[in-house]
Amino acid sequence: MLDIKFIRENPDIVKIAINNKNEKSNIDKLLELDELKRTKQFEYDNLRSEQNKVSKQIGKLKKEKKDASEILSQMKEIANKVKDLSTEISYLGDQLLALILRVPNIPDSDVPIGKDESLNEFYRESGVKKKFTFALKDQTQLLEINKLVDFKRGVKIAGSNFPIFVGKGALLERALINFMLDFHITKHNYSEMKVPFIVNRKTMTGTGQLPKLENDMYHIEQEDLFLIPTAEVPVTNFFADEILLEKDLPYKFTSYTPSFRREAGSYGKDTKGLQRLHQFNKVEMVRFVKPEDSDTALMEMIQEAGDILEALGLHYRVVKLCTGDTSFASAKTYDLEVWAPGTNRYLEVSSVSNFRDFQARRASIRFRDHNGKVQFVHTLNGSGLATPRTFIALIEQYQNEDGSITIPEILRPYLQGLEKISI
């Protein structure tokens, strides 16, 4: 959420940002409502002030057993006005909130302006494309040869894009999760959090998924709860409605959760194999930092996500997202894309974002600085990493001519020493 004062004073900046982000938001209407509400609020405050004063006098008169009936009848009128105004103000307030919750965050000035992913900027790459001397197989072939995933039975028991990891596939997936968690805890000094996979509406609004993306969420109607699309949601809301101490910042949390996404409207696009799933596992990193530290934190987190890929010996690249590809709540986002040689494509395995105070404002996460002043924290998060696509890259980059897969050394302790997956 943006500061209403900021919108009021910089409507053009906000409008440009909305446009660059391909969002829709009626700022003029919002400002009109804001103005009207403030006028009414002013009237209300004055009337209440009057009412409070006179009520105190009435109290005194009654104590002294004097007659107050004349003032009482006058006050009746004010009381009615106050009631009407208060109804009106709360109605305006609701409308205003509904609008402001749909205003996206403003991209940083160094974010390239562009409509879609084709205008993302190459940032850096790591490692080299392995040279293969044989005909490569892609993920679907490798998964099948080694019997790592059962797609058909997944369809039977849940639906398409709900694969079942079986045997060594399940083992390798679990190994990746545990490896990543351990890595962030021991090498990057994160503290682990195990959170609910189902959250309420307020929580989902706090990080910015709602109201905009309601259609992309799995919703449990009976309780009005949502399946989380990422650990970011419960972990970031951990401190909702709290005022933190400056000395405790930064907080760094890592959390493994499944992620549930309806992927409404994306049918048929990149849905082969493990690329786009309704449920997938992910290890997430979340930080709460002082405003002046968030730029550095973002850079560190990109490297931390990259460290995982480097430890696994996987070639990847980093791109800086353009405005149109940067998500609703984010001010700046970098994606890590890992190389999948089977199809010679780069797959997004991590998205690292600085939200600045946008989420903190929505969820009301603040800290008291050394001057005693209360400020919003900055929040950041990044995948570290999503497992299915890491899985794809791993089996494709580590495939052998016979279709078997060599396990990277660093991962072997997590697979009871297994060196190779083969039939």
Add this chain to the structure above:
RNA sequence: GGAGAGUUGCCGGAGUGGUUGAACGGGACGGUCUCGAAAACCGUUGUGGAUUUACGUCCACCCAGGGUUCGAAUCCCUGACUCUCCGCCA
């Protein structure tokens, strides 16, 4: 699922329809004392909004939303959540 209790500030915990933004206790912070510390004593200790150059003034907030009233933390209604016991179950 059944029965009951509760929700007040950083925490614990009072609260009569009328100077209660809220007693009291604890914590935290500042000060006095001390070589230093503890103890003791003194003081400070909410958030958001409007207005003002500023001092300040005003408004709102005691789970949420309604209602009664000139006036609500206090009375009434609805809802959410928490806890306890029973039932069921990993």
